[in-house]
């Protein structure tokens with residue numbers, strides 16, 4: 001029993017340390033598990049760019065198809081990997097030990113990654129890859145130093161570099177503006193991310209949207225029942241409220257003769 005508690009505590013402290021202390025403030029997003037079109041786009045991006053290396057082995061494709069209202073036939077035709085059936089879990093064929101040799105670390109399962117790291121971390125992570133010739137794959141990441149993952153979305157985002165430039169001052173990720181003019185405050189800074197013009201297929205806003213949808217989808221697979229849980233939660237609160245009134249009236253009725 002005591003051993004269990006000590007183990008749980010060390011695991012918790014360990015993960016708090018591992019998750020804490022990113023080099024830069026994280027960009028905040030509000031995910032929306034009810035936004036089905038966003039989740040569908042996120043799923044498509046995930047299957048195209050991520051599922052080759054990362055499994056999602058705690059989620060069945062069928063559950064995703066049902067929740068995201070994608071007809072099974074379309075899912076099988078456009079999204080399902082060739083070696084999979086609709087009822088399968090999102091396991092992958094890549095052997096973990098060889099992958100570890102290729103990338104320095106095996107690509108972890110991503111079913112619960114937004115629960116482990118937080119939505120904001122994953123969102124910021126996918127936006128802050130930058131060119132670093134000292135790394136084996138030529139890229140590094142601002143929130144995951146010495147990352148083993150290649151920047152697989154580089155064709156969309158373009159090549160991002162860390163530069164010294166006259167850029168808007170940010171505090172906690174928010175651009176600071178001059179209170180009088182409303183213009184962004186500029187200052188010479190180093191370590192600013194800049195996409196090399198003409199290297200990406202998408203504009204910065206379009207890329208942000210792709211990453212938002214992707215993280216929205218990843219947050220959904222981490223907690224597929226969230227929409228149901230919220231709906232049921234509302235009914236439970238409603239029931240408690242109504243029952244509370246009835247209980248109060250009953251109490252008054254029972255105690256009427258005593259007082």
Ligand code: HEC
Nearest residue numbers: 049050053103105106107108113117122146147148149152
């Ligand atoms: C070529 C293989 C490959 C592809 C494709 C790939 N990744 Fe990775 N990913 C990795 C490896 C390897 C790691 C482990 C990096 C490390 O530990 O240094 C990783 C780590 C991660 C992590 C950090 C997990 C954690 O908590 O430590 C996230 C999040 C992630 N990948 C998301 C994605 C997403 C989203 C996509 C699709 C856009 C993707 N990856 C595509 C190889 C890949």
